[in-house]
Amino acid sequence: MSGTPTFVNDVMAERVVGLRAGAAFKDIVKAMREWQVGALPVLDDSGVVIGVVSEADLLPKEQYSDRDIGRYGQVEHLSELRKADxxxxxxxxTAPAVTVAPATTLAHAARVMARxxxxxxxxxxxxxxxKGIVSRSDLLKVFLREDKDIAEEVRRQVVPxxxxxxxxxxxxxxxxxxxxxxxxxxETALVPPAARLAREVPGVVDVRCASAGPPRHPNLDPDLPEADHPARSEAEPSVRRGGR
Structure with missing residues (x-):
């Protein structure tokens, strides 16, 4: 992995296989096994992605092979029964296909996958x-980044x-x-936004803060009165207690 992975283009697999719409069921299964993947894009004649076939799309063929699910079950599982046929x-x-662009950030791609x-x-x-395929494991490559590289980017981009x-x-x-x-x-108020920005650095797992505010100015001469409590003037009359 060269450089700092930031976008899908940095981690995606460029050598991929696509299916034509007319690809036969058994050929799909063979392609998945050969490429060791659980889903394959479907392309039109010009190479545009029009859908995706996944293992979940293939399973109804076996799941509903006996068709013994009753009339109400047929209504409830109509989509799966169509795939079974x-x-x-x-x-x-499954169409339209959920896709991303090469310049999509890794964080956004992860949200698209999860959603x-x-x-x-x-x-x-x-x-x-x-142009390629990006998988969950591809998105996790960013966490292989060296600690020293992460630290350098935080010092260079976040701290200043x-x-x-x-x-x-x-x-x-x-x-x-x-x-x-x-x-x-x-100013301690600067710490939370700095932590949020550091968390956005590629490869960061978590951010912890152990920062302290500015030191308090010590009282250099405790015998002197505090600034907000001025000493009483000698001319100021004193009050005697307990007698005249």
Whole structure:
């Protein structure tokens, strides 16, 4: 893995196989086994992604082979029964396909996967043609980044942005992807936004803050009166207690 992976284009697999809409059921199964994948994109004649066939689309063929589910079951599982009768990729595929662009951030791609409950996404160009495939395991490659590289980026990109010229008082340590920010800061309100920005650095697992505010000025001469309690003037009359 060269450089810092930030976009789908950095981690996607470019060598992929696509199916034509007329691909036969058994050929689909063979392709999945050969490529060791659980889903394959379906392309039209111009190479545009029009759908995806997954193992879940193929399973109804076996699941409903006996058709013994009753009339009400047939209504409830109509979509699965249609797939059970399908014999080509065009009839089996889920369409339209959920896709991402090469310049999609890894974080956004992960949200798309989670929202649509899929483990692989076709990567398409502006014209809809297939450019690659990105999987969950591809998105996790970012966490293989070296701790020293993460620390350097936090020092270079995060610390100066929030703490300005006082960066010498901020320490950045990274261990197993966990960033720790420590040292004294002139304004503690700056720490939470700095932590949020550090969490966005590729490869960061978590951010912990051990920063302290500016030191309190010590009372250098305790015998002197406090500034907000001036000493009583000698000319100021005193009040005697317990007699005249």
């Amino acid at each position: 399908a014999v080509t990729a065009g009839a089996l595929m 649509n409950r899929v483990g692989r996404l076709p990567v398409v160009g502006r014209d809809g043609t297939l 942005r929030h703490f300005g010229t006082r960066t010498s008082t901020i320490r950045v340590e990274v261990r197993d992807g966990v960033v720790t920010l420590s040292g004294r800061v002139h």
